[in-house]
Amino acid sequence: MKKSTKIILWITGITAIIILPDANLYYQNIILKLDRLPKAYRNYSALADLKDDKYEVVDFFGAEPLLQLNDSTIAIIAVAKQNDNDILVQKTWYKINLRGIVIDSLKLSYKREDDKHFYKTFNSYIVDIGANTYNTWLIDSDTTWKPIKNLQPNKVYDSKEVEKMISADNYVHSAIIQLKNGEELNHLIFFKDKGFHAIFVEENWTKLNDPINKLEVRYESLGKDTVKESSTVKRVYVQKEQWMDTSVWKLSKYTTMWTGGGLGRKRWEGTAYYDLQLPKKTLHFKEEVTIEYPDQYVREPFKYKIYKPNNGDYQILSEGEYFTTYLIRPKLNIK
Known part of the structure; x- marks a missing residue:
């Protein structure tokens, strides 16, 4: 065998040793480059950026429930998105009619590290925990703050007494406070006999969980797999865009796997395209999304729920993972 032939064979062998372990990596990247997104889906946008001639989308950020104030009005409670350095928390209550129009709103702010004000919604009342006051704006648009008085300012209730007075339905809030003499007690607020009351409770009292708001609306779940379980939001196409794997020769790959980083998991990152069925048209x-390898299961990092009001023109999509509520309503100039 000629020397030149041996050299070629050696080079071929070494190249094969280097390339073959990464054959799937090269193959997947080639396939992705050849796979073009069909024209039908190229104008799809994110839900918050959706543009349409008949409908518009308004998004609200916040984890509080949607409230049914009466037959024709709901309330959305939202907070302004914050950075870690933001001190001021801004919270807004919106009243929305059957057309999806905001007919009134109340904006309140408080400092994150300040205990002078902290706003909480209890059924149809807005309670300022820090100031021991409440208002009835959700009921009658009155923003007057009314005081919450202590039943017996000089008494400290024990746990057994509290159990007779407080239940999961009427409990509002409790917090440890320090009195002027240095003593620490639970300051407990509850609702009973059509009014708010406060009492002092011994420090070792076991705090209750926040109650479910009685006005909270019931969403329709869209299911875990929107392509099969929903007729309102339906996944119609998935485009793979990036193959998530690294070369076997990259040492950091094994370091990540050994330390539990999870980046060693083979998968595709991509985009899923959805149809949203509304009364007048489909948006x-x-x-x-993430597409698992090798079974190609589409992992959606969001969980949508939908609310459809009786006799209403709008629909609401609630996204629990990112605490976003999307109000989808007819444009105001469309009849």
């Missing part, structure tokens, strides 16, 4: 939007 379209897209979301980022």
Whole structure:
């Protein structure tokens, strides 16, 4: 065998040793480059950026429930998005009619590290925990703050007494406070006999969980797999965009796997395209998703629930993972 032939064979062998372990990596990247997104889906946008001639989308950020104030009005409670350095918390209550129009709103702010004000919604009341006051704006648009008085300012209730007075339905809030003499007690607020009351409770009293708001609306779940379980939001296409794997020769890959980083898991990152069925037409939007390897299961990093009001023109999509509520309503100039 000629020397030149041996050299070629050696080079070929070494190249094969280097390339073959990464054959799937090269193959997947080639396939992705050849796979073009069909024209039908190229104009899809994220839900918050959706543009349409008949409908518009308004998004609200916040984890509090949607409230049914009466037959024609709901309330959405939202907070302004914050950075870690933001001190001021801004919270807004919106009243929305059957057309999806905001007919009134109340904006309140408080400092994050300040105990002078802290706003909480209890059924149809807004309670300022820090100031021991409440208002009835959700009921009658009155923003007057009314005082919450202590039943017996000089008494400290024990746990057994509290159990007779407080239940999961009427409990509002409790917090440890320090009195002027240095003593620490639970300051407990509850609702009973159509009014708010406060008492002092011994420090070792076991705090209750926050009650479910009686006005909270019931959403319709869209199921775990929107492509099969929902007729309102339906996944119609998935586009793979990036193959998530690294070369076997990259040492950091094994370091990540050994330390539990999870980046060693083979998968695709991509975009899923959805149809949203509304009374007047079908809207379209897209979301980022993960496609598992090798079974190609589409993992949606969001969980939508939908609310459809009786005799209403709008619909609401609630996204629990990112605490976003989307109000989808007819444009105001469309009849």
